[in-house]
Amino acid sequence: MRMQVVTSPPIPSPRRTTDHLPATVTPPARRRIASAGLSLAGVALGAVFYCLSFTPSLLPRVWFLQGMVAGVTAAMGYGLGAALEALVRRFRGPMRPHIARIAWAVLAITVPVLVAVFLWLGNHWQQDLRIRLGMEPAPDTDIARTVSVSLLTFTVLLVIARLLRLATHGCAFLFRRAVPVPAAYCAGTLVVAVLSYTAFDGLLVANLFAMADRSAAVVNNGTGNGVTVPVSGLRSGGPGSAVSWDSLGRQGRAFVAGAPSTDELTAFAGRPAVEPIRLYGGLASALTVEDRARLVVREMDRTGAFDRSVIAVFTPTGTGWVDNKVTRSLEYMYAGDSALVSMQYSYLPSFFAFMGDRSEVVDAADALIGAVRDRWATMPAGDRPRLLLFGESLGTYGMETTFGTPEALVDGADGALLLGPTFANPAHRELTENRAAGSPVWDPHYPQLPIEFADDATELRDLTGPRPKVVYLQNATDPVVWWSWDLLWQKPQWLIGKRAADVTPDMHWYPGITFWQITCDLVFSNKVPTGHGHVYKSETVDGWAAIAPPPGWTTQDSLRLRALLDR
Known part of the structure; x- marks a missing residue:
């Protein structure tokens, strides 16, 4: 009898996790985030943006600023290109490997050539700008330093972007345990965006403003070199003044101490001059802006300011600064028979004051101009001095907002001189938008009112017809204006x-890039010769001469005075 052997069925081996996938599909590789390769479209568009960053803007740029501009601009282009590539890959799939290799080869050949060409062109454009503005040419070695700074800037921004993307994926990994993958990535992106904005706004921006505030407060408490307590009673902070020297602030002390001497005025005028009056109200001179304005008017009554031939009310820049060449030009013109008054509303630079709270300059301009005009209006019309108004940069915004309309500005005083108005100025915007047909935006004509614009102060010497009551000086290369x-x-x-x-x-204009370039021009807008950028100084001589010249004043006198101030 044969024994029948029964064999048991084989035990199946454990299934691999990939057995459920089709034979042609391989499991996805673990994604690299922080160390991922560069994006093809990002490199291409970043290179284009990098080259365009060397195109000229309004003002020449020093090497380190040009390097930062180039690095940030390249990062903007790279980010845009990488985003577009990811979008295309999401809907069309990845690029075929052999096509990608060809594209990288093309970039490897064209990008260095393109960059070299634009570096050469950029250097040529920058040298041409410097010559056009009357500046010394920059050394050619600046090109190497510019490239180094640009590469460093781009690398830092790329690392920051990779870390943010890594954080986004980390958040999404946590969220996808509870929600679908697309929702997890949306939530991760939102969380990282909110945290990044909070860190940027709450830490960087807030600390930047706080640091600027502390620094400006320290500077405001100091006194410039050569500035001493006045010995004349015709100055705020001097003998008999109701305003203490310590309360004036740094710029207020410079304002009252900066007047030319009687001998200097006499030598220029060729006739006996009188001592000019300068009065100022600092932030610490009174508790409120209205009290400071009333204090300045009391100072005017004390010093006999309303008996002078001309009174000028100056709305200063953010720190309380008034250009001494502007004030001295009027005092030389009138041989000291003048009273100049101003009032501080902040000790922050104009940029921070403009971006922070613009109501401060408006309140200060309204209070001081209103208080002086009210006192001036009580005088008999035939005995009043000329009342002139002046504003520069942020000060022009305060002046214009005080009056509201061009018509009110014209009627507000005997004359107004505004230098470097900002884009936010209401009257300037209305005058520019409603200018006469055919007149350019940089030199608008507005025949309905006695208002004159000039992108070159020398144009004001050849005016015909009635004398203007309001003059705008806006240099063609002033980034504050444009x-x-x-x-x-x-x-x-x-x-x-x-x-x-x-x-x-x-x-030429390029979307985004030109905005960024003009923004960077603001940084060095005061580092160029007079008549360019945001530097006006002796140009105000022609402005005052167009509005309210003293009897017998000639163009030759303007030339002599400008030469004196420029020395």
Whole structure:
């Protein structure tokens, strides 16, 4: 009898996790985030943006600023290109490997050539700008330093972007345990965005403003070199003054101490001069802006300011600064028969004051101009001195907002001189938008009112017809005048058609890039010669002469005075 052997069925081996996938599909590799390779489209668009960053803007840029501009601009282009590539890959799938290799090879050949060409062109454009503005050429070695700074800037920004993306994926990994993967990535992106904004706004921006505030407060308490307590009773902080020297602040002390001597005024005028009056109210001079304005008017009554030939009310910049060449120009013109008054509303630089709380300059301008005009209006019309108003930069915004309309500005005083108005100025915007047909935006004509614009102060010497009551000086290369938010997406009118003489024909508008370039121009807008950028100084001689010249004043007198102030 044969025995039948029964064999048991084989025990199946454990299934691999990939057995459920089709034979042609391989499991996805673990994604690298922080150490991932560069994006093809990002490199291409970043290189284009990098090259465009060397195109000229309004002002020449020093090497380290140009390097930062180039690095940030390249990072903007890289980010945009990488985002577009990810979007295409999401809907069309990844690029075929052999096509990607060809594309990288093309970039490896073209990008260095393109960058070298634009480095050479950029250096040529920057040298041309410097010559156009009367500046010394920069050394050619600045190109190497510019490239180094740009690469460092781009690398830092790329690392920050990779870390943010890594944080986004980390948050999404936690969230996808509870929600679907797409929702997890949306939630992760939102969380990282909110935390990044909070860190940027709450830590960086807040600390930047706090640091600027502390620094400005320290500076405000100091006194400039050569500035001493006045011995004249015709100055705030001097003998008999109701305003203490310590309460004036740094810029107030410089204002009252900066007047020319009687001998200097006499030598220029060729006749006996009188001692000019300078009065100022600092932040610490009184508790409120209204009290400071009333205090300044009491000082005017004490010193006999309303008996002078001309009174000028100056709305200062953010720190309380008034350009001494502006004030001295009026005192020389009138041989000291003048009274100049001003009042501080902040000790922060204009940029921080402008971005922070613009109501401060408006309140100060309204209080001081209103108080002086009220006192001036009580005098008989035939015995009143000339009342002039002055504002520069942020000060022009305070002046214009005080009056509201161009008509009110014209009627507000015997004359007003405004230097470097900002894009936010209401009257300036209305006058520019409603200018006469055919007149350019950089030199608008508004025949309905006695208002004159000049991108070159020398134009004011050849005026015909009635004398203007309001004069705007706005240099063609002043970024304070031409900066605005719509530069991001819209070509400005001052780059369309005929351009002002100082604006290089090589300048073109590029979305986003031109806005960024003009923003950087603001940093060094005061580091150029007079008549360019945001530097006006002796140009105000022609402005005052157009509005309210003293009897017998000639163009030759303007030339002599400008030469004196420029020395």
